[in-house]
Amino acid sequence: MDTEYGQIYEDLYLRHWWFRARESILVGLIADLEIPRAARILDVGCGNGLFFEQLGRFGDVQGIEVDESLIPSDSRHRGRIFGKPLGDPLYEGMQFDLITALDVVEHIEDDRHAIEAMLSMLRPGGRLVITVPALMMLWDRHDVINKHYRRYTAHSLRELLAGKGCVRDLRYLFHGLFFPKWAVKKLNEWIQLEAAQHRMPPPYVNKLMQIFCKYEHGVMRRFRLPFGTSLLAIVEKM
Numbered sequence: 273m274d275t276e277y278g279q280i281y282e283d284l285y286l287r288h289w290w291f292r293a294r295e296s297i298l299v300g301l302i303a304d305l306e307i308p309r310a311a312r313i314l315d316v317g318c319g320n321g322l323f324f325e326q327l328g329r330f331g332d333v334q335g336i337e338v339d340e341s342l343i344p345s346d347s348r349h350r351g352r353i354f355g356k357p358l359g360d361p362l363y364e365g366m367q368f369d370l371i372t373a374l375d376v377v378e379h380i381e382d383d384r385h386a387i388e389a390m391l392s393m394l395r396p397g398g399r400l401v402i403t404v405p406a407l408m409m410l411w412d413r414h415d416v417i418n419k420h421y422r423r424y425t426a427h428s429l430r431e432l433l434a435g436k437g438c439v440r441d442l443r444y445l446f447h448g449l450f451f452p453k454w455a456v457k458k459l460n461e462w463i464q465l466e467a468a469q470h471r472m473p474p475p476y477v478n479k480l481m482q483i484f485c486k487y488e489h490g491v492m493r494r495f496r497l498p499f500g501t502s503l504l505a506i507v508e509k510m
Contacts, residue, residue, distance in 0.1 A: 317376030321349030444500030
């Protein structure tokens with residue numbers, strides 16, 4: 273992650289409409305998974321344990337975060353966060369009922385190895401919940417700032433997951449943001465606008481956008497539109 277972006281990441285996560293909407297959507301989806309009570313949960317790429325409070329509703333939560341700069345020295349979650357990368361011997365023998373990797377895999381050059389490493393830490397019947405940015409046609413300055421290697425299509429994500437478990441769900445999210453994001457990409461290309469997509473908007477815009485995204489998901493979750501700005505996959509280990 274870009275250093276400047278990393279310095280404001282936690283504040284954005286806690287206040288920005290996109291993170292607030294994504295978290296709400298994911299909590300609802302996880303609640304429907306019927307994971308065991310007091311489940312063991314691992315959040316990969318957890319930052320400063322930003323999703324721990326919500327995940328704690330479902331069980332005991334630990335995390336992995338390799339970017340030490342994202343975890344303050346006085347973090348109350350520090351004792352529950354591992355700093356070694358996926359595949360490290362430290363994780364041998366660890367088994368979880370639920371693993372989340374939310375907009376993480378696109379940061380890892382060997383994404384295939386990352387998926388295999390996470391699935392190896394799941395108990396049989398355990399679930400892996402991942403989100404990734406969608407569609408290379410939307411690649412722009414924001415991806416560069418975030419140090420992404422790629423964006424995914426439903427086909428490429430399904431291909432990545434093939435043979436690694438049973439894909440229980442795979443869908444695009446944030447359909448209504450697709451055309452505005454494409455327009456921002458084009459403006460950045462044509463007139464070097466360099467519109468920053470991570471700035472906090474005015475409070476009323478922030479609230480309206482959060483409501484819109486949550487409402488859109490509630491209405492569209494039964495459908496499978498072939499576009500969006502994010503992709504969600506839920507994989508069960510057999």
